[in-house]
Amino acid sequence: MAPFIRLTALTKRFDEVVAVDNLSLDIEKGELFCLLGASGCGKSTLLRMLAGFEQPSAGRIEIDGQNMAGVAPADRPVNIMFQNYALFPHMSVAGNIGYGLRRAGMRGAALGERIDALLKLVRLSGYGGRKPHQLSGGQRQRVALARALARQPKLLLLDEPLAALDKKLREDTQFELVDIQEKLDTTFMVVTHDQEEAMTLAGRIGIMDQGQLVQVDTPRTLYESPKNVFVADFLGMISFVEGRVTKCTKTGLVIDSQPPITAALDQQRGLASQLQAGDKITLAIRPEKINLSATAKGAVNEIPIVVEDLAYLGVASNYRVKTAQGQMFKLQQQQNRRADKPPEWGDAGFIQFDPADVIVLS
Amino acid sequence: MTGRISLPVMCLGILGFGILYVPMAVMIVFSFNAGKLVSVWSGFSAKWYASLLTNEQLLNAFGLSLFIAFWAATIATFFGMLIAIAFVRFGDFRGRLALSGLSSAPLVMPEVVTGLSLLLLFIGMESVLGWPAGRGVDTIIIAHATFGMCFAAVVIQARLRDFDQAIEEAAYDLGARQPFVFFSVTLPVILPAVIAAWLLAFTLSFDDLVIASFVSGPGSSTLPILVFSKVRLGVTPEINALASVMISIVTVSVIMAAYVMRRRLGKTG
Numbered sequence: 177m178a179p180f181i182r183l184t185a186l187t188k189r190f191d192e193v194v195a196v197d198n199l200s201l202d203i204e205k206g207e208l209f210c211l212l213g214a215s216g217c218g219k220s221t222l223l224r225m226l227a228g229f230e231q232p233s234a235g236r237i238e239i240d241g242q243n244m245a246g247v248a249p250a251d252r253p254v255n256i257m258f259q260n261y262a263l264f265p266h267m268s269v270a271g272n273i274g275y276g277l278r279r280a281g282m283r284g285a286a287l288g289e290r291i292d293a294l295l296k297l298v299r300l301s302g303y304g305g306r307k308p309h310q311l312s313g314g315q316r317q318r319v320a321l322a323r324a325l326a327r328q329p330k331l332l333l334l335d336e337p338l339a340a341l342d343k344k345l346r347e348d349t350q351f352e353l354v355d356i357q358e359k360l361d362t363t364f365m366v367v368t369h370d371q372e373e374a375m376t377l378a379g380r381i382g383i384m385d386q387g388q389l390v391q392v393d394t395p396r397t398l399y400e401s402p403k404n405v406f407v408a409d410f411l412g413m414i415s416f417v418e419g420r421v422t423k424c425t426k427t428g429l430v431i432d433s434q435p436p437i438t439a440a441l442d443q444q445r446g447l448a449s450q451l452q453a454g455d456k457i458t459l460a461i462r463p464e465k466i467n468l469s470a471t472a473k474g475a476v477n478e479i480p481i482v483v484e485d486l487a488y489l490g491v492a493s494n495y496r497v498k499t500a501q502g503q504m505f506k507l508q509q510q511q512n513r514r515a516d517k518p519p520e521w522g523d524a525g526f527i528q529f530d531p532a533d534v535i536v537l538s
Numbered sequence: 539m540t541g542r543i544s545l546p547v548m549c550l551g552i553l554g555f556g557i558l559y560v561p562m563a564v565m566i567v568f569s570f571n572a573g574k575l576v577s578v579w580s581g582f583s584a585k586w587y588a589s590l591l592t593n594e595q596l597l598n599a600f601g602l603s604l605f606i607a608f609w610a611a612t613i614a615t616f617f618g619m620l621i622a623i624a625f626v627r628f629g630d631f632r633g634r635l636a637l638s639g640l641s642s643a644p645l646v647m648p649e650v651v652t653g654l655s656l657l658l659l660f661i662g663m664e665s666v667l668g669w670p671a672g673r674g675v676d677t678i679i680i681a682h683a684t685f686g687m688c689f690a691a692v693v694i695q696a697r698l699r700d701f702d703q704a705i706e707e708a709a710y711d712l713g714a715r716q717p718f719v720f721f722s723v724t725l726p727v728i729l730p731a732v733i734a735a736w737l738l739a740f741t742l743s744f745d746d747l748v749i750a751s752f753v754s755g756p757g758s759s760t761l762p763i764l765v766f767s768k769v770r771l772g773v774t775p776e777i778n779a780l781a782s783v784m785i786s787i788v789t790v791s792v793i794m795a796a797y798v799m800r801r802r803l804g805k806t807g
Contacts, residue, residue, distance in 0.1 A: 227711060249710040256711050262704035266726040275722075276712030327713065 210378030618690025653752030673755030686739030697731030
């Protein structure tokens with residue numbers, strides 16, 4: 177069976193600029209997929225093509241087996257929740273939610289019942305008579321969601337759904353969005369530049385750069401096993417070490433950086449056969465996987481350092497440390513005890529990390 | 539807006555508004571003067587208002603001006619809106635610069651020039667096409683609509699530029715098509731500007747003397763033409779009363795427009 181939503185070799189050119197470049201993607205029914213990328217990566221163009229506001233230069237979009245070429249926005253089984261909600265300012269909440277339903281020919285009691293059900297879904301019962309300007313940001317966002325869900329779209333596009341909310345409200349709202357998505361089993365596609373938003377909402381994330389999908393995976397895989405430097409750098413903090421392979425076995429490799437670093441290949445067995453001594457590669461290590469201590473313990477991957485910079489965050493502290501050879505590492509240390517006396521600026525010490533935690537990038 | 543307004547600023551404000559409004563206040567007061575002299579107070583009376591109601595010539599001119607202003611404003615707003623939509627929505631179309639020049643030139647053109655050229659146009663049209671037959675109400679409406687249109691275009695354009703196009707896209711997305719999208723979403727959102735444009739065109743037409751005197755014909759004297767010709771024979775308290783009525787009409791309509799806009803726009807954000 178073909179997947180619910182299938183994009184095949186989708187391309188969009190604006191004069192000389194290629195906004196979306198030969199992009200293919202399958203999305204399953206009921207999935208909460210997130211398209212993550214910096215501004216200008218082509219994600220908005222992709223969204224507009226799915227909604228029907230832009231026509232692809234090449235390639236096809238299929239939704240539930242139906243080719244979308246030449247189908248007007250009004251006729252697509254797709255609805256959008258716009259970034260700034262784009263509520264109709266002159267209509268009441270009920271008028272906004274009912275707009276699409278009226279277009280579908282719904283009238284009278286059936287219309288009223290459906291609007292009430294949608295208001296209940298987004299916890300705004302009794303707000304039907306209000307105007308958008310009488311609502312708070314979070315309430316407006318929920319009206320926009322109800323309006324977009326009213327026509328029971330096969331695909332709901334959410335353009336930066338949380339961007340306009342303040343930090344506290346975002347946390348509540350993102351869980352609520354996931355709840356509603358699970359309850360309705362509608363396919364959601366969130367488009368955002370905010371990695372936290374993507375990580376908390378999505379089942380799968382597609383990282384987009386220069387019109388192409390760089391990697392499509394679960395949030396955990398993207399974070400723990402990024403495919404390349406771009407993905408590793410894009411999601412969260414990370415330190416890179418470059419060097420040539422000096423020794424490579426089935427289970428691990430060593431590179432000639434100063435000092436040498438050992439990486440396990442347990443999770444990336446496939447790589448072992450491709451690599452040989454002398455190959456230039458990049459290793460990466462996440463900050464929370466690095467331990468910082470004042471004294472050496474003689475373990476693998478133990479490197480003497482000096483603290484260059486530190487930022488106290490309460491829960492943890494972020495450090496930038498430097499080896500004698502000038503290699504920088506970013507690391508994060510938890511503050512587990514109130515009495516902890518963590519290293520300060522200029523202090524010397526040792527960092528150490530497990531070879532299994534080292535990410536091997538090609 | 540915190541802190542006090544300093545004394546010099548206050549004085550300047552009082553002076554400025556004084557120059558604007560004291561003459562009007564004096565005029566309104568003297569419209570209730572019992573005597574026949576315009577500047578000598580001789581007791582309170584509303585008789586000039588009563589005589590206004592029986593002065594058929596004035597009433598006719600008043601009615602005619604309202605009629606002309608209504609239709610001129612309506613036509614001007616319609617075409618002004620089309621110009622505004624062309625500018626804001628159709629991007630860099632061919633002839634944009636020309637249209638922009640053509641639609642803003644009448645804003646700065648001396649009225650005498652506009653009036654004279656329209657008069658020549660109407661005479662030419664009459665001899666070639668046989669229409670309009672002579673000058674009258676229709677020619678004044680056309681003339682007023684022409685320059686009112688330019689003002690309307692400016693007012694509506696400003697609002698349309700602020701218009702979030704995502705709102706229209708939301709309408710398409712929810713299953714609507716043109717022209718339904720325009721009438722259900724675009725027009726209601728820009729309605730305050732459309733009303734403001736209409737009121738502006740209406741007042742411009744209502745108080746225009748110069749252009750109207752070029753393109754009017756016998757039997758189509760608008761109120762300003764009539765007032766002007768009467769004033770040349772001397773100001774009567776009746777004219778004061780008439781002017782007071784006009785001031786109250788304008789005041790009421792401006793307050794109404796402000797109220798409508800405030801309600802419509804709500805609090806933005």
